[in-house]
Amino acid sequence: TRSTRPQRLLGAVQKNATRGDPGSVIQAIDHYCRNKEWAMNVGDEKGCILDSVVSEVNPATVLELGTYCGYSTVRIARLLPPHAKLITLEFNPAVAAIARQVIAWAGLEDKVQLVEGASGDFIPRIKEQFGVKTFDLVFLDHWKEYYLPDTKLMEECGLLRKGSVLLADNVVCPGAPDYLEYVRSSPRYESRYFKSHLEYTKVEDGLEKSVFLG
Ligand SMILES: O=C(NCc1cccc(CNc2ccc3[nH]ncc3c2)c1)c1cc(-c2ccc(F)cc2)cc(O)c1O
Numbered sequence: 001t002r003s004t005r006p007q008r009l010l011g012a013v014q015k016n017a018t019r020g021d022p023g024s025v026i027q028a029i030d031h032y033c034r035n036k037e038w039a040m041n042v043g044d045e046k047g048c049i050l051d052s053v054v055s056e057v058n059p060a061t062v063l064e065l066g067t068y069c070g071y072s073t074v075r076i077a078r079l080l081p082p083h084a085k086l087i088t089l090e091f092n093p094a095v096a097a098i099a100r101q102v103i104a105w106a107g108l109e110d111k112v113q114l115v116e117g118a119s120g121d122f123i124p125r126i127k128e129q130f131g132v133k134t135f136d137l138v139f140l141d142h143w144k145e146y147y148l149p150d151t152k153l154m155e156e157c158g159l160l161r162k163g164s165v166l167l168a169d170n171v172v173c174p175g176a177p178d179y180l181e182y183v184r185s186s187p188r189y190e191s192r193y194f195k196s197h198l199e200y201t202k203v204e205d206g207l208e209k210s211v212f213l214g
């Protein structure tokens, strides 16, 4: 049977990237998705904004909702300090299996814990199952209608502390209007929009960075 898009993306990584070299994995995916077939990675343009926020926060604990093929997982993990931990959650088992191989090819498996499941079930269990108190950085890139309910759930579960940073992909395309309204109007967040483009296209999109004020 015909391969899947994630399988073909992994093939491009294994063919064109150097094992243990995260930069070459990022380049191989961007080249494949720009020249061969589009895929919903955060991409190189928004990826640079992601890099600058990760470097600024210098997080010890990171939560990523929506792993997909592991592109943003690799972008984040390659910038983490030695004992930092990234927990990434993926709903689709077949896609998670590809992401594990992409993360391993980059040599970053020691910094990354990939969990298969749905955010609504997983978020309430994080504290006891993973020994995490709070997250310094959360990257939201899963189903866009889940951004708001999951943010409220993280607040309720005490997973955010004064200064925790939420960074949300796709707040324009496909869009997360209820989430934007919430973080921009709530007195508990200081929010800022980073204008960019939908990965590998000229369509407008952007990242919303929101600092939890406690
Ligand atoms: O929709 C998107 N991504 C989310 C997504 C999508 C599908 C499957 C999953 C399954 N993974 C999953 C689900 C639920 C979960 N709960 N916790 C973890 C978790 C993980 C996740 C998306 C779309 C576009 C886009 C498409 C088309 C177009 F024209 C323009 C733009 C661009 C993006 O950058 C995007 O990020």
Ligand SMILES: [Mg+2]
Binding pocket: 040, 041, 042, 141, 169, 170
């Ligand atoms: Mg996205």
